[in-house]
Amino acid sequence: MARITRRSFVATVGSAGMVPAAALLAAGAPAVAPPPTSHAPGNSADSPGNAGSAQTVYLFFSAAEAVFIEAACERLIPADESGPGALGAGVPNYLDKQLGGAWGAGERLYRSGPWQPGTPSQGYQLPFTPAELFHTSLRAILRNLDAQHSPFAGMSAENQDAYLESLESGAHDLDGVPSAVFFDVLLKMTVEGFFSDPVYGGNRDMIAWRMIGFPGAYADYFETVDRHGVKFEREPMSLAQDGKGHVHMRPDIPAAP
Amino acid sequence: MQRLKEVDVVVLGLGMVGSMVAKELAAAGYKVVGLERGEARFTVPEFQSPAIHDELRFAVRKALMQDNTREPVTFRNHASEVALPIRRWESFLPGTGLGGSMVHWNGQTYRFQANDFQLATRTRERYGKRFLDPDLTIQDWGVTYEDLEPHFDRFEYLLGTSGKASNIKGQRQPGGDPHESPRSRDYPTPPQKELHQGALFRKAASSLGYNPFPQPSSNLSQPYTNPEGMKLNACVFCGFCERFACEHFAKSTPQTVILPVLLANPNFELRTGCQVQRINLDSARKHATGVTYIDAVGREFEQPASLVITSMFALNNVRMLLLSGIGTPYDPVSGRGVVGRNYTYQTVSSAAAYFDQDVIVNPFMASGASGTVINDFAGDNFDHGGLGFIGGAYIGAVNSGGRPILYHPVPPNTPAWGKRWKQAVIKHYNHTIIIGVHGSSIAHRGNHLDLDPTYRDAWGQPLLRMTFDFPQNDLKMSAYLTAKAAEIGKAMGAKEVAGSPREGPYTTQQYQSTHNTGGTVMGDNPRTSVVNRYSQSWDVSNVFVIGASNYPQNASWNPTGTLGALTYWTIDALKNKYLKNPGPLVSA
């Protein structure tokens, strides 16, 4: 797999100027101001054909972390004959924006102690927020791989998979984080980044939805539900696209209304 | 702390139950204050699409649910363990806010059967006293199905529920569930359209001699105006039902069926952002004087009231009684006490049927309740002799959407990630039908709720502690019924069927159901119940507890339909008995 250079980046974070009414609604604020009568061209990093290596401005991951994350995510959901994988879909961008935002800071996480490991039935019991979990785990991973002079991005795909499996099985202690816990969150968030609405910065060009045939956020099926067994043919639609089809990303939509 | 002017009634929790009670009592002329911890929200603008059709936000991050960062629940499987906080909701998702859980429910609206209300008596009669494990603490409710039938009817007509009756006053009607207990009339609207997966299930189930019928749905099949004058629209099968709110005024929620009427009544005052700390009692601890709450700004108030109704989410009802010292807390070691006793849940499993590429399912087209089900293995509808368990499940093609973050079925032995996983997801997404098995939950002396000794909420109060694991009875039941579901899957023509029966231990880390029931059990005997048959506390006669916390054990079906009936039954008792002559309605 080609190494990804870090020299040049194109901003993919959502349009800076106009905040469309749909996005205001996503934040729960009543939107009454009429929109401008013409649409700004917008940042089209979400244009089709931008599959392949992601060009993302990373705000949360350091350069070294981003290299690992890009390669790891791409093994979790690889590009293949069906289409792009996590990298082409912008999953590292999704992770970066979530971990750098309210979710990473511990939204929807009960954070009081005391802390005990607990049984599997009791779930996550570490004090770390997702952001802390990632930084802590990645620091340990990168340090271990550096010590072995075996950077992840330089490994063959088989060796990368083997390394990920070792994380998954809990073979490593990542400065206190059981590696299985880190792997579980990484996999979960990779799947989220792949299949969530592109408003969050992943699922670029709705590539994942196209792959499985999920139509997206516009979902009126009253008549089509009668067509038993007939494939539903329609471009997927994002909750954040405008009338011209541009998706206006807003990765900072909070979990809580 | 500020002491406010006394009112007639204070209602804790403005979900459906609280909204119904408040509406009826305010309409009867009483001054009612409603205290809701969450915020007010309405179909416009909060529930509008496309913004509401955001799986990550609402289904994964659980935006509409109770704020667990301030008040989670602690959990352990057994009393020998230390309970730890459920730091993220997964297994169950308590609601909050104006309208409560029924804002984002699936609309599945069943009635429990006559047998369920006298489960202990009828089980003994049919199978003998020795049939049951002595650790199982099932009980009769103290009300019968016949008591509740007019109230079931009233609730279904409030909602406009779409379905097909089978037994109208003993007369058999085609197309419905032959096992249902008698109803006074048909559903207010006809069943929703059948999905493709429902049609496949129906044909297979019929071929095996079962009796499939359309799931009763409160996502309406057609426009409807309810007796309160509220107009609802037809559901469009958008596939964003449970965990999401409905933009089309098509889901029966407090907002669409009753709240506008309640909020227009000047006898009623809504206060949101109010966290009730306790119900206050007089010095003899036999009479409630009102409640103490803290508002969103952190100010403490005392709201005096003649009558206190706690109508919160089931778990919160239990906690409120424990925090207030109403009723004796249950001690599982001695078996004495009642508050927190008989906590039950739902025993949920499934069988996945994987079809060839030519079977196109379109899972994303669905309402929350547009399934096709059978009740042939629910409740006591089949002979349990020799099986070693009681209870049952409805089984059906009940999938309510195809949202891909959480729904991307793959056959067993598929790796959890990588190319083969991706290929399997693509291959099976539109060609899989999940057959749900929705099973009852039997009461066990070890499963209970109490207050946690260590962890506190943001207001400094002890959290509710849940001690629960699946009794062997329910695991046996699940194995038996999941196999039945798999047989139906094979009869549907699936290439491969994989049953996943429920296995212990119960985990809080996988979503199963938000049907947390029990803890303030109703009954005839104050030694084994918290409230009497009118939902009135045995200990404090001006406190009424209305919720699925009153269920002595949980039956095969979703609790909401029965809770609506119980609510109207209780409202009837409040208006016509209690408020005319306050005091205990049943002698202990």
Add this chain to the structure above:
Amino acid sequence: MIAGVRLPADAPKGRAPAFALAFALAFALAFALAFALACAPAAAAAPSAAAKPGETVAPCEACHGAHGEGMAAAHVPRIAGQSAEYLKKQLDDYAEGTRDNPVMRNFAKALSDQQRSTLAARYAAMRATPPPQAAALDAVQRARGHQLAYQGDEQRRVAACNSCHGPDGVGVLHAAPYLAGQSADYLTSALKSFQQDTRRNDAGESMRSVAKQLDDADIAAISGYFSSTQ
């Protein structure tokens, strides 16, 4: 004027501007005959050849325009670029009567199923259509139209138009036609016909439910709003 004959559009009862009525009647009468001849089914005894596909466009053009741009004053909708499936369904519904319009009914009934599909596809494919005439709206109306489009109205119990009609009202395939750039007069007449049950071909009665909740001011606001968006 022949009593009882309606305009080509589903006009509200008794509200047609006089010139538009006369104009449309002239076309209806003049072209009904030509149309009937042109559309004679191949198996019929009529001596003229079966209509070539191109010839069936002409009667549509007379009201819907050479580029499918419609005729706002006569409440004739813009149909260029509209979903083919939707256009076909309207023709079917006109023929069947669930969308009540005697003139369109005659046109639709004279078309075979295949001809309806062909015509629908032809208009769906039209792109180079002149921009629509936006209705004049004051700021209050524009704000109200925008609010109904993007949010809906709690009191009126109507969801946001865009939830079904798509982002900025551009339509959603298999679900709802575009509203953006549609003639305000046509939209008004369509909403009125839903309100009055002369149009009953909406899935789940969804448009009838909406229209019956709206008053004339709302209808003017929403119609004008969408006519001014692209």
